Amino acid sequence: MRKVSMATVWLDGCSGCHMSFLDIDEALLQLAPRIDLVYSPLVDAKTFPEMADVTLIEGAVSSEHDLEKIKHVRAHTRVLVSLGDCAVTGNVPSMRNPFSVQDVVQRAYFENVSNNPQQPQEAVPGLLSRVRPVHHIVPVDVFIPGCPPSAQAILQALTDLLDGKLPELNARFG
Amino acid sequence: MSVKTLKINDQDVSAREDETILEIAHENNIFIPTLCYLEGLSVVGACRLCLVEVKGSPKLHPACATQVQEGMEVFTNTERLQKYRRMIIELLFTEGNHICAVCVSNGRCDLQYMAQRLGVDHSLFDYRSPYKTVDASHYRFGVDHNRCILCTRCVRVCDEIEGAHTWDVKGRGIDSHVITDLDTPWGSSETCTSCGKCIQVCPTGALFKKSKAVGEMEKEREFLPYLKTMREVR
Numbered sequence: 179m180r181k182v183s184m185a186t187v188w189l190d191g192c193s194g195c196h197m198s199f200l201d202i203d204e205a206l207l208q209l210a211p212r213i214d215l216v217y218s219p220l221v222d223a224k225t226f227p228e229m230a231d232v233t234l235i236e237g238a239v240s241s242e243h244d245l246e247k248i249k250h251v252r253a254h255t256r257v258l259v260s261l262g263d264c265a266v267t268g269n270v271p272s273m274r275n276p277f278s279v280q281d282v283v284q285r286a287y288f289e290n291v292s293n294n295p296q297q298p299q300e301a302v303p304g305l306l307s308r309v310r311p312v313h314h315i316v317p318v319d320v321f322i323p324g325c326p327p328s329a330q331a332i333l334q335a336l337t338d339l340l341d342g343k344l345p346e347l348n349a350r351f352g
Numbered sequence: 353m354s355v356k357t358l359k360i361n362d363q364d365v366s367a368r369e370d371e372t373i374l375e376i377a378h379e380n381n382i383f384i385p386t387l388c389y390l391e392g393l394s395v396v397g398a399c400r401l402c403l404v405e406v407k408g409s410p411k412l413h414p415a416c417a418t419q420v421q422e423g424m425e426v427f428t429n430t431e432r433l434q435k436y437r438r439m440i441i442e443l444l445f446t447e448g449n450h451i452c453a454v455c456v457s458n459g460r461c462d463l464q465y466m467a468q469r470l471g472v473d474h475s476l477f478d479y480r481s482p483y484k485t486v487d488a489s490h491y492r493f494g495v496d497h498n499r500c501i502l503c504t505r506c507v508r509v510c511d512e513i514e515g516a517h518t519w520d521v522k523g524r525g526i527d528s529h530v531i532t533d534l535d536t537p538w539g540s541s542e543t544c545t546s547c548g549k550c551i552q553v554c555p556t557g558a559l560f561k562k563s564k565a566v567g568e569m570e571k572e573r574e575f576l577p578y579l580k581t582m583r584e585v586r
Binding site: 260263266267268269270272273275276277308310311313314318321323325347348349350351352 | 463464
């Protein structure tokens, strides 16, 4: 049986959803024979594969880099899964939305900095004017809300997907 | 008082003539979602979550504010209603800044409960992300306007049960928000008795007790039907 190729992607989030994924503990051993983890912060691959069967997205779309990445990932993924509140609603990263990017930068890099305040010019991607949930940028197939989603919810969703079913989680939203 | 007989979802039910569709549905264990409605308070029909279909009528009727009629045929859970209810929930979430993950009421919230019950797992609407304030001037309580859905339960309980009428609504449309006294800081209110009833009836984390952490704000509402009944008896 061909293994299901799976990727996980980390946008604007705290990595808690990835931690929760690892928290399925010994069930990882059940999943391992059925999954080929082709791209993830958890593995070494540096480029996204030509086509992944399933991609879990953690985090909201906040920066130019996130935007570029999510479009690329969507084009190279069969089933895209929004994993966790940041991907599903914007969550904590979206708390900057009521303020302008200029105000946010001012606050983060100048007002609260005592030693040599400056805005990084290199290697840090520019912020989008608004933080948005993943499905507001590209179509998403499955939503797993939660901050983080429980290990049990992630395991159930993955098991359903591996069995060829769309998961129906009935998890709390918001 | 006469008895009315009607059908809810093809089930025969009988009601007192002064009862609403919502009351008789609940008596018969028929679920109709609600948010602004709270047993013991007056009815405002603000949230529209309890809309039902009545045979022969093209419009939808709020079950909380519609009296039963003889021969009425009510449908509480059609596809059309499910769609509108999910839209209402999505609009409520996108209108404010709920950010449930960092809310005192996370996991104990009526809005979250209804979202889950109605199968909402994402919102198609754009988030408005409005700029809203928090008033923490009261020594025991706080109001976070980011999380207010304008159900006016606080306004009603303060007026009708406590008799203080500290709360009210100011502004129109999207600018509407709840205020204390004449839009002055809660902590300086001369009418507030600090009874905390508004905190207990608030469906979300908009009204909260200070020193509660994420998910700790448990609401106690048993007092409401009790107080209402005692008042009626008297």
